[in-house]
Amino acid sequence: MGIYSISDLAELTGVKTHTLRVWEKRYGLLTPQRTDTNIRYYLDSDLKGTHAGVKTLQQRGTNFQDSRNDCGRDGGGM
Secondary structure: OOEEOHHHHHHHHOOOHHHHHHHHHHHOOOOOEEOOOOOEEEEHHHHHHHHHHHHHHHHOOOOHHHHHHHHOOOOOOO
């Protein structure tokens, strides 16, 4: 089982750390685990889910800015 920091997840998915935090807070799309010192870490399932979300947006021909506008919210930049 892989364990990833938010920076690792961002690098592996191409999604900025700020965007990952927004997805977590506003949309509940990610539920990171926390260390005893409250630092986020992600598991393989989070990595797969993030990849799937990015792939869906790409297949729809939608970028993160468009999806943010669709929601009428600031979804964080990519």
